[in-house]
Amino acid sequence: MKTQVAIIGGGPSGLLLSQLLNRAGVETVVLERSSREHVLERIRAGVLEWGTVEMLREAGVGDRMDAEGMPHEGCVLSDDDMMVRINFKELTGRSVMVYGQTEVTADLYKAQDAMGTTIVHSVEDVVIHDATTDAPYVEYTLDGTRHRLDCSYVAGCDGFHGVSRKTIPEQKRREFERVYPFGWLGILSRTPPAHHEIVYANSSNGFALVSMRNAQLSRYYVQVPLTDKVEDWSDDRFWERLKSCLPTEVAQSMVTGPSIEKSIAPLRSYVNEPLRWGRLFLVGDATHIVPPTGAKGLNLAVSDVYYLHHALIDAVKKSDETGIDAYSDRALARIWKAMRFSWQMTTMLHRFDGEDSFAEQMRKATLLHLSQSETARRDLAENYIGLPF
Ligand code: RFL
Ligand code: PHB
Numbered sequence: 561m562k563t564q565v566a567i568i569g570g571g572p573s574g575l576l577l578s579q580l581l582n583r584a585g586v587e588t589v590v591l592e593r594s595s596r597e598h599v600l601e602r603i604r605a606g607v608l609e610w611g612t613v614e615m616l617r618e619a620g621v622g623d624r625m626d627a628e629g630m631p632h633e634g635c636v637l638s639d640d641d642m643m644v645r646i647n648f649k650e651l652t653g654r655s656v657m658v659y660g661q662t663e664v665t666a667d668l669y670k671a672q673d674a675m676g677t678t679i680v681h682s683v684e685d686v687v688i689h690d691a692t693t694d695a696p697y698v699e700y701t702l703d704g705t706r707h708r709l710d711c712s713y714v715a716g717c718d719g720f721h722g723v724s725r726k727t728i729p730e731q732k733r734r735e736f737e738r739v740y741p742f743g744w745l746g747i748l749s750r751t752p753p754a755h756h757e758i759v760y761a762n763s764s765n766g767f768a769l770v771s772m773r774n775a776q777l778s779r780y781y782v783q784v785p786l787t788d789k790v791e792d793w794s795d796d797r798f799w800e801r802l803k804s805c806l807p808t809e810v811a812q813s814m815v816t817g818p819s820i821e822k823s824i825a826p827l828r829s830y831v832n833e834p835l836r837w838g839r840l841f842l843v844g845d846a847t848h849i850v851p852p853t854g855a856k857g858l859n860l861a862v863s864d865v866y867y868l869h870h871a872l873i874d875a876v877k878k879s880d881e882t883g884i885d886a887y888s889d890r891a892l893a894r895i896w897k898a899m900r901f902s903w904q905m906t907t908m909l910h911r912f913d914g915e916d917s918f919a920e921q922m923r924k925a926t927l928l929h930l931s932q933s934e935t936a937r938r939d940l941a942e943n944y945i946g947l948p949f
Contacts, residue, residue, distance in 0.1 A: 563589040563678070564876050566698045566711040568686055569718030570599060570679055572661060573844035573861040575668035577715055579619045580869040582677050586876045589709055590679040591686055591700055593718070596669060603748055603821050605661040606771050606779055607632075607758070607855035609946025610654045612862045621667040629659030630774070635758040635944070637909070638807045639927040644937070645757075651934070651941040658758070660773050661858050688714055688727045692838030712839065713872060713884075717861075719845040720830075728837040740827040740851060740906060741913050744769075744781040745793055747819040753778045754806065754814040760853070760909055761805050762923055767853075767910045768805035778815075781852075783910055786826060795819050827851035829903050831895060834888040841868055841887060848895050853909060854902035859946055864891045866949050894947060901943040 565581055567574045570592030578588045592599065608616070608629070616622045633649035648655055672679060683700040690696045691714060698709045716724020725733075753772035761768045766783035773779055782801050784793070799816045806814065830849040835842045844861030867890050871883030908926045912919060930936045 561589065561707065562710045563587050564711060565713045565715055565872055566591065566696075566709050567715045567717055568688070568698070568724050569593075569716070569722055569846065570596075570681070571717065571719055571844070572665055572668065572858055573846075573865055574715070574717030575665060575672060575679075576615070576619060576862060577717060577843065577865045577869055578677055578679075579621065579668055579671055579675075580865065581872060582672075582675055583620065584869070584873045584877070586873055588677060589711075590672075590677070591683045591698065591709070592679060592681050593683060593686070595681050600662060600666055600669070603660070603662060603746070603779075603823070605852075605855065605858035606658055606773060607859075608657040608659055608664075609859040609862075610656065611866075611946045611949055612859050613657045615862055615866060616664065616667075619668075619671070621664075621671045624663065624667055625657065625659045628663070628774070629657045630772075631655045632658050632757055635760065636755065637927060637930060638759060638761045638763075638810070639924055640763055641807045641809070642927065642931060643759075643807050643809065644927060644931040646930075646937050646941050646944065648941045648945050651938045652945050654945045656855075656945055658772060664858075686718075686723050688716075688724065688840060691727060691840040694839070696839045712876065714840045715868065715872075716840055716842045716846045717844055720849055722846050724840065724846050725832055725842055727840060732837060734833055736829075736831045736833075738829040738903065740910070741786060742766075742783050742910060743786055743788070743824045743826040744852060745784045745788070745790070745798065745822070745824050746779065746781045747795075747798055748773070748821040749778050749780070749817045749819050750776060751778050751815040751817040752776060755810045759806065759810055760905070761807065761810075762909045762927060763805040764911075765801065765804045768802050770806065770810060784824060785913065788824065790822050790824055793822065798822075825852065827853075827906065829899055831892075831899060833892055835864070835891055836884070836888045841884070843868055848899070850898060850902035851906045853905040854898065854944065856898045856902050860895055860898050863894050863949050867891050894949070897943075897947055
């Protein structure tokens with residue numbers, strides 16, 4: 561098989577890149593390790609920055625998002641009973657869209673099917689060869705048979721545990737990492753959300769988050785030690801902890817019910833750079849991870865795709881390589897700003913085990929300052945709705 565751009569990974573990064581390239585007449589093949597059902601089962605991100613919303617519209621996959629997604633003009637940060645509303649609309653003129661990553665992915669698969677692009681599922685043992693030559697190729701196993709895919713460029717969109725990043729020799733890249741000493745236990749439940757906007761709650765019992773997928777489907781998270789297992793958390797225990805972290809006003813509106821999904825995600829900040837090795841380009845979680853506190857992971861993947869799709873179109877269509885030469889630096893400039901924001905939000909809102917009493921006061925003072933300073937709120941809003949591409 562032969563194609564112009566081989567895309568490893570059929571998550572949101574790989575699918576959106578494929579969608580934008582094919583619309584511009586650049587041919588792709590997507591190689592995905594899992595089945596489509598499995599990819600569509602994963603419950604992940606819920607908040608789309610305004611730039612992501614515009615990109616999805618531009619990619620021709622915005623209709624259902626516009627019909628079913630929920631534009632949010634603000635969110636709330638709380639410290640015990642103090643609630644600070646960040647009015648995105650008033651402070652920046654923009655909003656975010658609450659629309660699940662699962663739905664974005666489903667919309668992208670549907671659009672790709674309609675265009676007749678090639679997405680190969682359940683591939684195993686993907687190996688990228690000759691990335692530093694003009695003729696890279698990818699080998700993979702499907703149903704026990706080894707295949708070869710020749711291409712001009714390879715896009716590594718295979719997430720944190722993928723093979724693309726590891727293909728680059730260690731001496732050719734640098735890694736930066738901060739691992740946080742806690743994770744998020746998340747549940748999905750068919751109950752109306754406790755608040756009409758997302759609530760990021762700091763409390764003496766740790767961090768909690770109120771989010772939603774629609775008016776009847778809530779998504780909640782609480783901070784848990786890394787040693788905890790999902791089995792340690794019955795639904796009752798979860799609801800009790802959540803309630804103890806939320807401002808009374810929100811806790812009173814909480815409607816409990818059985819969880820329909822429950823999982824624990826560790827929190828880390830991670831950057832691998834550069835994002836290019838010869839004709840291999842890294843995108844999204846394959847090269848950076850943010851803690852979910854700023855809702856930046858999916859959105860950063862989308863901004864990488866924004867830079868890379870323009871660059872690849874110029875390279876393939878016009879033999880103009882300036883875009884691909886600039887890709888890594890352009891993407892990294894935005895990545896580091898989102899890293900800073902996510903780290904700051906995480907530090908401002910979580911209890912760190914073994915922390916001193918000073919740390920707690922710093923969190924409280926930051927939240928109090930936010931409640932009193934429009935300048936501080938505008939800074940948060942500007943980052944939350946998404947910095948320009
Ligand atoms: P993905 O989604 O991990 O997709 C990578 C795909 O590559 C496949 N793959 C391979 N395929 C072929 N060969 C291999 N060797 C392969 N290895 C892996 C995988 O099966 C998969 O299909 O990466 P991508 O596309 O870069 O997308 C990134 C986003 O998924 C991620 O950043 C967000 O989900 C992070 N995130 C959030 N981001 C936001 O912007 N807003 C949020 O509100 C938000 N909340 C979250 C989140 C992530 C969470 N978890 C579980 C990590 C909440 C949570 C709980
Ligand atoms: C979610 O709805 O899953 C969600 C919302 C906001 C975040 C992280 C996750 O910061």
